[in-house]
Amino acid sequence: IYVPAEPSITSADGETKKESQPKENRSISSYWGSDAWKMCHDPDNYFRSTPDLYSVRLRHFITPLDVEIRGYNPLAVRIVNVIGKSTLDRIEQRFLEDQPEEATVFENGTSIVQSSRIADTLWVPNEDILAITLRRRLSQFTTINFKNAEQPLIMSYQPGGHYAAHHDCFFPPDYWHATMGGRVATALIIVKKAEKGGGTVFPNHRTVVQPNPGDVILWFNLNSNGEQENDSLHGGCPIIKGQKMAVSFWIRDKYQYDLTSPISGKSYRMENLFGW
Ligand SMILES: O=C(O)CCC(=O)C(=O)O
Ligand SMILES: [Fe+2]
Known part of the structure; x- marks a missing residue:
């Protein structure tokens, strides 16, 4: 396959700029719909909520790959235990050694601090050996071209932290859209799991994913x-106790030569993602 030159995407607005401003005096629940909020606080009741939800064990070359299907349309999966402990340690170490910043949301063409998203975040440059390692690993079991992803973002959520339900794609399109396309999919590597709370909720799939460290949650944002x-639509549920750490890869839809859909205009499916 043809592998294009590596793009050097930074953040959504083309540079990591941030406007520091005080957090509004607004409760975090006000950023959530009551339904999604309820799901976040009762994750066990939102596991097997769709009748055809199931887990599959794929033979991926010789490696078994356990995949929990949490939504079909669009696809949202949890891929179980695919990132090794030493890699997770490296991610955490980097976060501790570097200088994380307050998370921002992208609104009206600029990145702002807003309490719809409360976390500490650290961008890992695309050319960094850690980013290269992670992309290489993620490329081993999916058809996605991770070279065409934004630089990975390490996120740490403490009690009170959360990321209210949202869509990852930008309308109107962001700075990178013209050259790299939209955010077709998101891969979230789980590094640390909160003791209580902190699942990833997909309100319209009526499910809360409660992954373990080493798991990857992967979903499609575009068809x-x-x-x-x-x-x-998805969000990071509020942390009640403990700390959650995860790494996000927002994947752009240009140069996804292996991630083709036979039916134009339709959702990507398992066979597109895992390539059989
Ligand atoms: O932390 C989570 O569970 C969700 C993160 C998220 O929405 C994202 O990275 O786009
Ligand atoms: Fe997101």
């Missing part, structure tokens, strides 16, 4: 026409 999948 093969580049249109937003409304049911890709």
